[in-house]
Amino acid sequence: MSSAQIEIQIIASIVAVACALPGVFLVLRRMAMMSDAISHTVLLGIVIAFFITKSLNSPLLLVGAALMGVITVVLVELLNRTQLVREDAAIGLVFPAIFSIAVILITRFAGDVHLDTDAVLLGELVFAPFNRLKLFGMDIGPEALYTTGGILLLNLVFVLVFYKELKLATFDPALAAALGFAPTLIHYALMTLVSLTAVGSFDAVGSVLVVAFMIAPPAAAYLLTDRLSRMLIYSALIGIFSAVSGYWLAYLLDASIAGSMATMTGVSFLISYLFAPERGLLAHARRRQNQRIEFALTMLTMHIANHTAAHEAEIENEVVHLNEHLKWTPQFAMEVVGIAERNGLIQQRNGLLTLTDSGLKRSQQEFSS
């Protein structure tokens, strides 16, 4: 691994964690699509700030972008308050309009400077190591390392300091308001952070990846745990995994790093979606299968108990008759009888089924309960 490769992976991991922190709250507060909107509209903030400062390295770009993110949130809420359109439509109306203005401004007035929409949307992580920060003539690492690191620090401090407030405002905004925790203030602070993170990161990774890193790892973590603190940690870890594996995928295919990392966040989510211990699809299927078998075992013991004393016991309690009376397929009947035998619930003699003591107990338990 060359030092440039290591630097790219470190920057990508920092971005992943920086995005995951506010992302968790976006997912929990059902505002995920706001990050999509913000990641598009900050472009206008950057363009306007660029026109004012005539420089692409001015910190004013960051300020302009963050401001535009907040303006987006305010506009969406204003539209919402008119009650003329629903919230999802409000988001869908605001961000394409702002984004369009930005694209037109760029094409018309800034076509020849290095500020093309492709770069903003798709990122150029490959070039991040070439942009060095120099202090007293000494090379102290790529610039992107410091911008993204600063944003990570900011997010981390915010989440740690206002953890209690964030938690309360997220899960019970009414109580938060009643206790004087100012959920509106928290909301806007969070949105400002999302904007800052979007701008600071997409210089390195592009706006699409920002959305992927904000939503996919927290969504995956949401299926793994019920605790907010763990969800934050898991999201960060999943983000780092996606970043590093995505980088190597891009290396292998000689393809866009941002695209590959976004793909890997999707793969991470898919793994969690399928294999999460309690909420995954497989766990669901296994649970359903278990319930089916358990229910069938009870049915079997009850059926046999019902007919043991009666004179038709000889006929009813044969394996072949189960499919008629319990409406089971022969295969399923054989399977259930097999399991019941193995669990010591029944005995089989010449194709005739009798209950053992524990089988009898089980059938009676069901009756009495």
Next chain:
Amino acid sequence: MDISQLFYDLFFDYTLRTVALGSAILGIVSGALGSFAVLRKQSLLGDAISHAALPGIVIAFLLTRSREPVILMFGASIAGWLATLFMLNIIRTTRIKDDSALGLVLSVFFGFGLMLLTFTQRLPDATQAGLDKFLFGQAATLLQRDVVTMAIIGTLAIILLIAFWKEFKLITFDTEYAASLGYPVRFLDVLLTTLLVIAIVLGLQTVGVVLMSAMIVAPAAAARQWTDKLKNMVVLGGLFGAIAGVSGTLISGSAEKIPTGPVIVLCMSAIVLFSMLFATNRGLVWNWFRNLQNRRHLRAQAVLGDLNTLAMQHPNEERGHSSAVLRAMSTNPDGVSLALQQLKEQGYAQELGKDAWALTQSGLDEAGKSQEKEA
């Protein structure tokens, strides 16, 4: 370039005519189908589908090595469809909410498409050039052939929409009721979503992946302000979409270096803004005006009632009451003098002397009437 020249070009300049026609078709189809999406609270589904279409486009190209729009559109549709299916499954089987599912599918599919696109661009042959125009759309690259394809597919979509009109209307407003009547709700749902996917895919080449979502939401949102009837909304949505498409093309054709897609979206945004402000019935300006009138009416009614009370308390005196008394009685003292002027204009009140107010006969009748109504 002057306006008449522009309109001359609209009909006789090949590029401008083609682009305008294409944009108009796109506007009609997306406006009509967007109306259903917006009413079904699926406004952002368009955003997700249009982003998710990208990998489909690239894979279709990789498999066939052809840049035939029909083939690429087919790939885009399948990818859009898969994304929708995947999203609905996530929402149905986990506790992840629709907004997160949308954002997830949108960004991951788009990222995947991007990865494939960059991968394709590094292939040795050059046939893939131009695939990236789907990102932002390049209306200028539309050919007459493309427009004909768009027209055929668009017409098919509209015909299907009309054929299943009653069913679509029912599942849009009351899915449970439709199911209880025995309609194949799932099939209809799939069909309607397919039509939406088609509408989106139609526009990708013109306005691009990123801005296509606006063409689904905006015409419908504008149309919604003018009417409460689905039929009118769909027709208006199509009309607004077409107007935005053509005017956007004209504006971007009138000067150098103005991209068509964003201008179409801005035209559409302007229509939305105008509709939200000035639409009869729902528009903000009309609402404000109506509120103002209501307030004035209520203010006058209150003073009318007060004057009536005073008149009843002094039955034998034919005398006026000072506005200071009325102000003391009113909950809104500042409005009293304005209300008195208003009542005077309406002929309900008269000024007997200086600052001595009393009701006229018709004012007494009016007060009696409103008292009856209250009782």
